[in-house]
Amino acid sequence: xxxxxxxxxxxxxxxxxxxxxxxxxxxxxxxxxxxxxxxxxxxxxxxxxxxxxxxxxxxxxxxxxxxxxxxxxxxxxxxxxxxxxxxxxxxxxxxxxxxxxxxxxxxxxxxxxxxxxxxxxxxxxxxxxxxxxxxxxxxxxxxxxxxxxxxxxxxxxxxxxxxxxxxxxxxxxxxxxxxxxxxxxxxxxxxxxxxxxxxxxxxxxxxxxxxxxxxxxxxxxxxxxxxxxxxxxxxxxxxxxxxxxxxxxxxxxxxxxxxxxxxxxxxxxxxxxxxxxxxxxxxxxxxxxxxxxxxxxxxxxxxxxxxxxxxxxxxxxxxxxxxxxxxxxxxxxxxxxxxxxxxxxxxxxxxxxxxxxxxxxxxxxxxxxxxxxxxxxxxxxxxxxxxxxxxxxxxxxxxxxxxxxxxxxxxxxxxxxxxxxxxxxxxxxxxxxxxxxxxxxxxxxxxxxxxxxxxxxxxxxxxxxxxxxxxxxxxxxxxxxxxxxxxxxxxxxxxxxxxxxxxxxxxxxxxxxxxxxxxxxxxxxxxxxxxxxxxxxxxxxxxxxxxxxxxxxxxxxxxxxxxxxxxxxxxxxxxxxxxxxxxxxxxxxxxxxxxxxxxxxxxxxxxxxxxxxxxxxxxxxxxxxxxxxxxxxxxxxxxxxxxxxxxxxxxxxxxxxxxxxxxxxxxxxxxxxxxxxxxxxxxxxxxxxxxxxxxxxxxxxxxxxxxxxxxxxxxxxxxxxxxxxxxxxxxxxxxxxxxxxxxxxxxxxxxxxxxxxxxxxxxxxxxxxxxxxxxxxxxxxxxxxxxxxxxxxxxxxxxxxxxxxxxxxxxxxxxxxxxxxxxxxxxxxxxxxxxxxxxxxxxxxxx
Ligand code: FAD
Ligand code: NAP
Numbered sequence: 005x006x007x008x009x010x011x012x013x014x015x016x017x018x019x020x021x022x023x024x025x026x027x028x029x030x031x032x033x034x035x036x037x038x039x040x041x042x043x044x045x046x047x048x049x050x051x052x053x054x055x056x057x058x059x060x061x062x063x064x065x066x067x068x069x070x071x072x073x074x075x076x077x078x079x080x081x082x083x084x085x086x087x088x089x090x091x092x093x094x095x096x097x098x099x100x101x102x103x104x105x106x107x108x109x110x111x112x113x114x115x116x117x118x119x120x121x122x123x124x125x126x127x128x129x130x131x132x133x134x135x136x137x138x139x140x141x142x143x144x145x146x147x148x149x150x151x152x153x154x155x156x157x158x159x160x161x162x163x164x165x166x167x168x169x170x171x172x173x174x175x176x177x178x179x180x181x182x183x184x185x186x187x188x189x190x191x192x193x194x195x196x197x198x199x200x201x202x203x204x205x206x207x208x209x210x211x212x213x214x215x216x217x218x219x220x221x222x223x224x225x226x227x228x229x230x231x232x233x234x235x236x237x238x239x240x241x242x243x244x245x246x247x248x249x250x251x252x253x254x255x256x257x258x259x260x261x262x263x264x265x266x267x268x269x270x271x272x273x274x275x276x277x278x279x280x281x282x283x284x285x286x287x288x289x290x291x292x293x294x295x296x297x298x299x300x301x302x303x304x305x306x307x308x309x310x311x312x313x314x315x316x317x318x319x320x321x322x323x324x325x326x327x328x329x330x331x332x333x334x335x336x337x338x339x340x341x342x343x344x345x346x347x348x349x350x351x352x353x354x355x356x357x358x359x360x361x362x363x364x365x366x367x368x369x370x371x372x373x374x375x376x377x378x379x380x381x382x383x384x385x386x387x388x389x390x391x392x393x394x395x396x397x398x399x400x401x402x403x404x405x406x407x408x409x410x411x412x413x414x415x416x417x418x419x420x421x422x423x424x425x426x427x428x429x430x431x432x433x434x435x436x437x438x439x440x441x442x443x444x445x446x447x448x449x450x451x452x453x454x455x456x457x458x459x460x461x462x463x464x465x466x467x468x469x470x471x472x473x474x475x476x477x478x479x480x481x482x483x484x485x486x487x488x489x490x491x492x493x494x495x496x497x498x499x500x501x502x503x504x505x506x507x508x509x510x511x512x513x514x515x516x517x518x519x520x521x522x523x524x525x526x527x528x529x530x531x532x533x534x535x536x537x538x539x540x541x542x543x544x545x546x547x548x549x550x551x552x553x554x555x556x557x558x559x560x561x562x563x564x565x566x567x568x569x570x571x572x573x574x575x576x577x578x579x580x581x582x583x584x585x586x587x588x589x590x591x592x593x594x595x596x597x598x599x600x601x602x603x604x605x606x607x608x609x610x611x612x613x614x615x616x617x618x619x620x621x622x623x624x625x626x627x628x629x630x631x632x633x634x635x636x637x638x639x640x641x642x643x644x645x646x647x648x649x650x651x652x653x654x655x656x657x658x659x660x661x662x663x664x665x666x667x668x669x670x671x672x673x674x675x676x677x678x679x680x681x682x683x684x685x686x687x688x689x690x691x692x693x694x695x696x697x698x699x700x701x702x703x704x705x706x707x708x709x710x711x712x713x714x715x716x717x718x719x720x721x722x723x724x725x726x727x728x729x730x731x732x733x734x735x736x737x738x739x740x741x742x743x744x745x746x747x748x749x750x751x752x753x754x755x756x757x758x759x760x761x762x763x764x765x766x767x768x769x770x771x772x773x774x775x776x777x778x779x780x781x782x783x784x785x786x787x788x789x790x791x792x793x794x795x796x797x798x799x800x801x802x803x804x805x806x807x808x809x810x811x812x813x814x815x816x817x818x819x820x821x822x823x824x825x826x827x828x829x830x831x832x833x834x835x836x837x838x839x840x841x842x843x844x845x846x847x848x849x850x851x
Contacts, residue, residue, distance in 0.1 A: 005125070005133055005134070005135055006132055006133050006134040006135075007036070007134050007135075008123070008134065008135045008136065009034050009035060009036045009134060009135070009136045009137075010027070010033035010034045010035065010136065010137050010138065010459075011027045011033050011034070011035045011036075011136055011137070011138045011139070011140055011455070012035075012036050012037070012038070012112075012124065012126050012134065012136040012138075012139050012140070013027065013035060013036075013037040013038075013105070013139075013140045013142055014037070014038050014039075014112050014139070014140075014141050014142060014143050014393065015037075015038075015039060015046060015141070015142035015143045015144060015147075016037065016039035016041065016043070016044040016045065016046060016049075016097075016106055016108070016142075017044075017045065017046015017047055017048070017049075017093075017142060017144050017147075018046060018047075018067070018093070018440060018441050018444050019046070019142035019144065019428040019429060019444045019447070019448065020037060020039065020044075020046065020106075020142035021044060021093065021096060021097055021100065021102050022067065022069065022444060022445060022448050023140050023142050023428060023448050023451070023452075024037050024100075024102045024105045024106070025100045025102055026448050026449070026452045027140065027452060027455065028102075028105060029100070030452065031452060031455060031456055031459075033455070033459075035105050036105065036107070036134060036136070037102075037105045037106040037107070038106065038107050038110045038111070038112050038126075038128060039106050039107070039108050039109075039110065040109070040110065040111040041108065041109070042108050042109050043094070043108060044093055044094055044097040044102075044103065044106070045089075045090045045093045045094065046093075046142075046144050046147065047144060047146060047147065048086055048089045048090040048093060049090060050147070050168055050169055050170075051086060051167060051168055051170065051190070052086055052087075052170040052171070052172065053086075053165075053167040053168075053170040053190065053193070053194050053378070053380075054175075054193075054194055054197040054198050054201075055085075055193035055194050055196060055197030055198070056085065056086035056167075056170075056190075056193060057081075057083050057084060057085040057086060057089075057193065057218075057220070058083055058084060058089060059083060059189070059218060059278055059279070059333075059334045060083075060249050060278070060279065060439050061082055061083060061249070061278070062079035062081065062082070062083060062084040062088075062089070063079060063231050063235065063238055063239070064238075064239065064242060064248070064249045064250075064439055064441075064442075065083075065084075065089075065439060065440070065441060066079075066092065066441055067096065067441050067445065068235075068239055068242070068441065068442060068445060069445050072099070073096060073099060074232065074235040074236075075232050075233065075235065076095075076099070076232070077092055077095065077232065078223075078228035078229060078231070078232050079223060079228060079231065080222060080223060080228065081220055081221070081222055081223060082219065082220050082221050082222075082223060082277075083218055083219075083220045083278070107128070110128045110129065110130055110132075111128060111129040112126055112127070112128055112129075112393050112394075113127050113128060113129050113392075113393075113394050114126070114127040114393075114394035114396075115127075115139060115393045115394055115395050115396070115425075116394075116395075116396045117396060117397045117398055117422065117423065117424075117425075118135070119398055119399070121135070122137070122423075122424070122464040122465055123135045123136060123137050123424075124136050124137075124138075124139045124424065124425070126139065127394075137424060138424045138425075138426065138455060138458075139424065139425045139426070140426045140427075140428065140451060141389075141390060141393065141425065141426070141427045141428065141430070142428045142429075143389035143390060143392075143393065144389055144429070145383075145385050145386045145389070145429060145430075145431075145435060145436070146168075146383045146385055147383070147389045148383060148384045148388040148389050148392060149166055149168045149169065149379075149381075149382075149383055149384070150381050150382045150383055150384050150501065150502055151384075152185075152360075152379060152381055153503060154357045154358060154359050154360060155359050155360070156359040156360035156361055157360050157379075159360065159361065159362045160360050160361070160362060160363075160364075160377060161362045161363065162363075162364075162374055162375045162376055162377065163175070163375065163376045163377075164360070164376075164377045164378075164379070165376070165377070165378050165379070166378075166379045167190045167191075167194060167378065167379065167380045168190075168383065175376075177198055177201045177202045177376060178201055178202075178203070179203045180202055180203055180204075180375040180376050181202070181203060181204040181206075181373065181374045181375045181376070182198065182202040182203075182204065182205050182206070182374060182375065182376045182377075182378065183205075183206045183207075183208060183364065183365055183372065183374045183376070183377045183378065184198075184205065184206070184207050184208065184378045184380055185208045185352075185357065185365070185377070185378070185379050185380060185381055186208070186379065186380035186381045186382065187207065187209045187210075187211070187212065187213050187380075188213065188330075188331075188333060188380065188382055189331065189333035189334070190380040190382070191207070191380035192213065192215050192333045192334075192335050192338050193333075193335075194378060194380055195207055195338060195341055195347075196335055196336055196337050196338040196341050199337075199341035199344055199347050200344070202346070202376075203346060204346050204348070205341075205344075205346060205347045205348070206347075206348045206349075206350055206372060206374070207347070207348065207349050207350065208350050208352045208357060208365065208367075209319070209320075209349055209350065209351060209352065209353075210351075210352045210353050210356075210494075211322065211324065211325075211353065211493070211494060212319065212320050212321060212322040213322060213330070213333050214300065214303045214322050214327045214328075214332060214333075215303075215332075215333045215334060215335040215338050215339070216274060216277075216278075216281045216303060216306075216332065216334055216335070217274060217275075217277050217334065217335060217336065218277050218278055218334035218335060218336050219275075219276060219277015219278055220277070220336055238250075241564075242439070242442060243442055243446070243516055243517070243520060244516075244517050244561065244562060244564060245283075245516065245517070245562060246283060246437070246515035246516060246517065246558070246559075246562050247279060247283055247437055247438055247439060247515070247516065248438045248439030248442040248443060248516045249279065249439050251279065251280050251283050251284045252273075252280070252284040253284070253562070253563070254283065254284055254285055254286050254287040255269055255284075255285065255286060255287075256286065256287055257286055257287055257288040257292075257295060258285070258286035258288055258289055258292075258295040258298045258299065259288060259292065259294060259295050259298075261286065266286070266298055266302075267302070269285050269286065270285055270299065270302045273285050274302075274306065277334070278334055279332070279334075281299070281332075282327075282328050282332060285299065286298075286299070287559075289327065289328070290328055290487050290488060290489075291486060291487055291488065292488075293326060293488055293491065296326040296327055296328075296329075296488050297326075299327050300322070300326060300327040303327060304321040304322070304323075307320050307321050307339055308321065310339040310340060310343075311339050311340075311342050311343065312343045313342070313343075316342050316349055319349055319351055320339065320342065320349070324493055325491060325492045325493050325495075326488035326491050326492070327488075328488070328489075329487075329488045329489045329490075329491050329492030329495065329497070330492045330494075330495040330496075330497060331436070331495070331496070331497060350367070350372070352367055354369075355367040355368045355369035355370070356368055360377060364377070365377065382496060382501050383496065383501075384502050384505070385496040385499075385501070385510065386411060386430065386431040386510050386511070387407060387411050387431055387499075387505075387510075390403060390427065390430065390431075391403055391404055391407070395422060395425070397419070397421040397422035397423070397425070398421050398422070398423065401421045401422075403419070403422070406419065406421060407506075408506070409506050409508070410499065410506035410507070410508025410509075410510075411430075411431035411432060411506075411508065411510060412432070412473050412474075412477055413427065413430050413431055413432045413433075413468070413473060413476070414432075414468035414469075414472045414473045414476050414533055414534070415432070415433060415450075415468075415476060415512075415519075415522070415523060415526070416429065416430040416431060416432045416433020416434070416435070416447070416511070416512065417430065417433065417447060417450060417451060417468075418466075418467060418468035418534070419468065419473070420467065420468045420469060420470040420472075420473045421467075421470075422467065423465040423466060423467035424458075424465060424466055424467070426451040426454070426455075428444060428447045428448055428451065429443060429444060429447055431510050431511065432476060432477065432480050432509065432510065432511060432512055433447060433511065433512060433519075434511065434512045434514070434515070434516060434519035435447075435511065436497065436510070436511035436513075437511065437513055437515065438515070438516045438519070439516075442516070443516070446516075446519075446520060446523065450523050450527070453527060454466055454531065454534075457531070457536075458536065461536070463536045463537050464537055465535075465536070465537055465538065466531075466534060466535075466536055467534065467535050468533060468534055468535075469533060469534065469535050469540045469543075471533075471540075471543060472532075472533030472534070472540075472543050472547065475533070475543050475547050475548055476533070476547055477509070478551075479512075479514075479547060479549065479551060479554060480509040480511070480512050480513070481508075481509040481551075482550070482551025482552075482554075483509075483512065483513050483514045483551045483554060483555055484509045484511075484513050485551070486551055486552060486555060487513055489513065496510070497510060497511070498510065514554055514555055514558045515558045515559075515562060517558055517561035517562045518546075518554060518555070518557060518558030518561060521546065521557075521558075521561055522544075522546045522547060525544045525545070525546050525739070526544055526547075528544075528739070529541065529542070529544045532544035532547070533547060545736065545737055545740070545741055545786045545816075546741055548785065548786060548813070548814055549741060549786065549814050549816070550813070550814030550815050550826065550828055551814075552825060552826045552827055552828065553741075553814060553815055553816060553819060553822075553826050555825070556586070556822060556825045556826060557741055557742060557816075560742075565579075567740075567744060567746075567747075568742070568743065568744060568747040569744050569746035569747040569750060573626065573627075573657070576624070576626060576627050576747075577623075577626070577627040579627075580622075580623045580627035580628050580629075580632060581627075581629065581631065581632060583632060583818070583821040583822065584631065584632055584634075584635065584821075585824075586821060586822040586823070586824055586825055587635040587636065587821055587822070587823050587824055588635060588639070588823040588824045589635055590634060590635035590636070590637065590638025590639050590642070591638050591639065591642045592638075593606055593607060593608050593609065593638060593641060593642065594606075594607040594609070595607070596682065601651060601652065601667065601670050601671040601674050602630075602651075602652035603630075603649050603650060603651045603652060603671055603674075603675075604630050604634070604637070604649070604650045605647060605648070605649050605650075605682050606637050606638055606640075606641035606647065606648040606649075606650070607641070607647055607682055607683060608641045608642055608645055608646070608647075610645045612647075612683035612684065612685070613680065613683060613684060613685035613688075614645060614646055614647050614683055614684055614685060615644065615645070615646045615647070615684070615685060615688040615689075615690065615716065615840060615843070616646060616647045616648075616649065616675060616679050616684040616685060616686070616688060616689045616690065617637075617640055617641070617644065617646045617647070617648045617649070617689075617690050617691075617692050617719075617840070618648075618649045618651060618671065618672050618675050618689060618690070618691045618692065618701075618704075619633055619636070619637050619640065619648055619649065619650045619651065619692050619693065619694075619697070620651055620653065620668050620691075620692070620693035620694075620696075620697030620698070620700045620701050620704075621633035621650070621693070621694060621697045622693070622694040622695030622696050622697045622698070622721075622818070622820070622821070623655075623695070623696060623697075624695065624696050624747070624748070624750075624751030624754075624755075625655060625656045625664050625696045625751060625754065625755035626655055626656050626657065626751055626754045626755070627655065628655075628696075628697070629652075630650050630652055632821065633650045633694075633697075634650070635823075636694070636820065636821070636823075637650045639823075639833065640692075640833070640836070643833060643837050644836070644837055644840045644841075646684075646690075646840065647679060647682055647683060647684035649671065649675050649679065649684075651667070651668055651671035651672075651675075652667070652671075653667035653668050653671070653700065654667055656754040656755045656757060657754040657757060660754065660755060660756065660757025660758075660759065661755055661756050661757055661759045661764075661765055662759070662764055662765075664696075664700055664755065665700055665703050665704070665707075665764050665765070668693075668697075668700040668701075668703075668704050669703070669704050669707045669708075672689070672691060672704050672707075672708060672713065673711070673713060675689060676689060676713050687714060687716070688716045688843065689713075689714075689715050689716055690715065690716050690717040690718065690719060690777075690839075690840055690843055691704050691705055691708070691715055691717075691718050691719070691777070692718070692719035692720075692721070692836070693719075693720065693721065693723070694721040694722070694820045694821070695721065695722055695723070695724065695817065695818070695820075696724060696751065696755070697721075698719075698720040698721050698722060698723030698724075698793075699720075699723045699724050699725065699765075699767070701718055701719070701720055701723070702718065702720050702723055702725070702767040702796070703763070703764055703765070703767050704718075705718040705767075705776050705777050705779075706763060706767055706770050706773075706776065707764075708777070709775050709776055709777070715777035716777065716778075716843040717777050717778045717779065717780065717839060717840065717842075717843040718776070718777045718778070718779045718780070719779075719780045719782070719836055719839060719840075720779060720780070720781045720782070720793065720796075721782045721820055721832070722782060722783055722784050722787055722789060722790070722793060722817055722820075723781070723789065723793050723796070724748065724751075724752070724789045724792065724793075725766060725767060725768050725789070725792040725793055725795070725796045726761075726766040726768050726769065726792055727748075727749070727752035727756070727761065727765075727766065728761065728766075729768075729791070729792035729795070731790075731791030731792055731795070732791055733787065733788050733789070733790040733791040733792075734788045734789075734791070734792075736788075737786055737787060737788040737790070737816075738788060740816065741786055741816040742816045742817060742818055743787065743788065743816060743817035743818055744788070745788050748788060748789070767796065768792070768795070768796050768799055772803065773799055773800050773802075773803035773805060774803045774804055774805070775804075775805075776800060776803070776805045777805075778805060778806040778807070778842075778843065779797065779800050779805055779806070779807045779808070780807075780808045780810070780835065780836065780839040781793055781794070781796065781797040781800075781807065781808070781809050781810070782810050782811075782812065782832055782835060782836075783797075783809065783810070783811045783812070784811070784812050784815040784816060784817060784819065785811060785812065785813045785814060785815060786814065786815060786816045787815075787816055787817040788817070789817065790811070794809060794811070797809040808835075808839060810832075810835045812828065812831065812832065814828075815828065819832075820832060
């Protein structure tokens with residue numbers, strides 16, 4: 005066995021260079037690195053085809069970790085070409101002096117876990133073997149070309165090139181008949197670049213693509229310097245943006261805009277170039293097929309404007325997949341290339357390519373002759389580069405067996421069963437929709453911190469648990485299913501570009517801010533979801549989120565929302581009111597207002613007398629309003645055929661305890677006496693509240709019993725019950741998601757205003773709960789008040805009160821007001837509907 009190292013790194017692209025620097029120079033570890041290529045650069049060493057360039061602006065598509073590196077490099081174009089990106093990476097490698105850590109022209113062929121020695125055995129294609137405590141794979145997602153489905157490449161007598169292993173010497177295409185197969189990002193870049201050079205250019209297109217302008221331009225000398233000197237402000241907030249580039253946020257939903265407004269916004273971001281068309285236009289295009297069709301049709305219109313021959317234009321217009329369900333390509337003069345008389349478009353969807361022949365290409369309908377064939381047919385993305393490492397984990401577990409049904413991982417960083425193997429930008433990482441250099445730095449930093457922890461604690465094995473991997477997989481899949489991406493056909497996003505490859509969620513589509521927040525939480529709770537020396541830490545709350553709740557949280561983070569407990573009173577109130585934008589609109593109906601007590605009465609158009617719901621809004625006793633409760637009350641009235649009385653109450657801290665409970669009980673008493681005038685049945689009143697409003701409802705139920713007001717039921721939607729409750733959920737969800745223990749304590753403090761804690765604030769302290777109205781208690785898995793609410797439900801039941809308890813997994817405090825974005829809120833309404841219906845039946849039976 006050869007030498008032993010602390011860490012073996014594989015790959016010398018953006019990821020490998022930074023990983024070596026981090027592990028060797030910052031952690032002081034003994035690092036050996038391998039690279040199959042002859043030099044550094046990864047993607048940019050291999051993909052030397054004409055026209056290759058990046059499509060995030062270079063000032064963003066570059067490292068951010070070093071002030072010196074950012075200041076030291078000036079980008080000559082807005083979107084640099086391959087030679088300049090390669091030169092940059094070579095310059096960085098020299099600056100960091102990392103080349104000496106690498107053995108180039110050396111491919112890792114097998115990587116085997118030795119459980120006894122708790123180390124990896126790494127074999128390379130030069131016959132050498134070494135061992136390492138940790139392996140950090142930086143093999144890239146797009147580093148293994150797809151094998152073409154058609155035979156005969158070796159028989160071709162002309163020149164055959166693959167874009168992903170383009171020769172280092174110049175390739176002269178002048179005067180030649182050239183074929184390009186493939187119209188993905190790569191094919192488009194090649195075609196537009198060589199259209200004027202080749203004598204005849206024939207493009208074999210199977211699926212047309214939605215290409216939008218890149219907007220590239222040279223950067224003048226003064227601007228280059230300015231950019232380098234102002235990188236901090238240019239890149240400020242990048243990581244808080246969904247894709248890691250500080251583009252404008254979208255203007256709201258496309259479906260809420262008029263056609264003229266949509267056109268204006270699409271025009272604006274079409275002209276500005278690049279990913280802005282996707283991320284800065286409208287918030288719903290990636291989530292809603294109908295909204296997506298507005299942008300898809302816009303792009304098709306622009307294609308038809310630019311391509312003169314209508315038949316060619318029609319062939320170039322995609323109609324079989326939503327925009328951005330495949331990775332969007334960008335172009336510069338691509339569509340105009342088809343107006344050149346020597347550029348031909350061949351549809352190989354209707355007549356597939358059957359073979360490459362000695363003289364050219366044969367499709368099912370015709371043979372074509374060429375001097376040069378260029379294959380731009382894509383990559384076996386994410387999984388193949390890792391499979392090629394010949395990985396065998398614990399007990400000889402082969403990665404191909406582990407991944408037979410598609411890739412699994414935790415954060416894209418570790419694979420259960422493969423201890424001490426860390427992957428940078430692996431499958432199910434955020435990288436596919438996150439500016440790669442920043443995604444890379446985040447991943448490498450996470451891994452370096454994990455290694456530092458393992459070394460400091462003398463931990464022999466560090467691995468993801470199978471349970472964490474499953475939870476992460478569910479989150480990735482759930483989020484992807486909320487987007488239009490699964491409606492793509494043949495996309496590498498879903499593994500569908502490779503025949504026989506498992507269709508699955510290959511990446512995390514929740515965006516950079518959410519991914520980063522999840523990683524931070526995992527570290528904060530002591531590597532939740534990982535097992536250190538086989539002792540596992542629990543999977544943290546954010547990994548257990550409902551996918552829609554996770555996405556919503558991600559978009560709040562992207563909008564820079566501060567933690568609730570850091571807000572002042574006015575800000576908390578503004579946040580509470582802003583939740584109205586997250587609610588589904590309520591149906592139209594007759595609404596009466598009364599002033600004493602202040603309330604709104606929602607009256608559905610049904611024959612009475614109707615059951616009655618008295619509703620108290622949430623907001624921690626310090627915020628919230630009748631307006632916040634408006635849409636939910638309309639929906640409750642409509643769905644339950646009930647009169648809903650939404651009761652105002654005075655807020656703390658201006659009006660502390662007992663103002664709110666007195667107001668809400670007064671409203672209930674008023675309803676009992678007067679609701680028949682509005683068509684309500686005073687014998688069928690259900691008192692209901694959300695959050696702090698649920699606490700008030702629980703107290704009102706006790707006061708109603710004591711005052712002899714008959715209630716048909718009480719519905720407590722995630723009620724806070726007692727500020728002094730000491731429960732597991734208070735500890736586990738102290739930092740959220742969304743609602744934190746600190747804000748909960750502030751709210752209780754403001755409400756109580758120093759008053760003694762009695763049953764009028766903490767209903768569980770009532771001397772008896774017997775004789776209370778039947779209760780429905782809705783709780784949320786990821787809510788700090790969950791356990792006290794469930795304990796209260798238990799106490800009610802012990803006192804003989806009929807109780808239904810319904811816990812919703814994956815949801816956090818406040819979701820009742822987020823119905824437009826969290827579809828499962830509908831299950832809460834359904835649960836309420838069933839309960840209210842039962843209340844009616846019980847009362848009817850009793851009568
Ligand atoms: P890579 O750059 O792929 O490096 C991996 C290295 O590992 C390779 O050099 C490979 O030879 C080596 N390797 C793999 N297996 C082995 C083995 N078994 N033994 C030894 N060595 C091995 N992303 C963006 O965000 N924006 C863009 O504009 C963009 N443009 C792109 C353009 C092209 C043409 C392509 C193909 C990709 C583009 N990407 C872009 C994605 C790009 O891959 C990443 O941005 C980034 O360069 C990946 O860096 P990496 O270090 O993770 O992997
Ligand atoms: P790709 O997007 O997967 O495109 C491959 C193309 O080859 C598709 O048009 C595909 O058609 C076609 N193809 C594959 N097999 C075929 C067959 N048997 N017959 C006919 N056509 C066939 O691959 P890519 O263009 O190399 O891009 C991969 C990724 O690399 C991009 O999505 C992007 O992430 C990155 N990239 C980025 C840039 C940039 O501008 N920054 C440039 C290049 C690459 P179907 O669609 O019908 O399968």
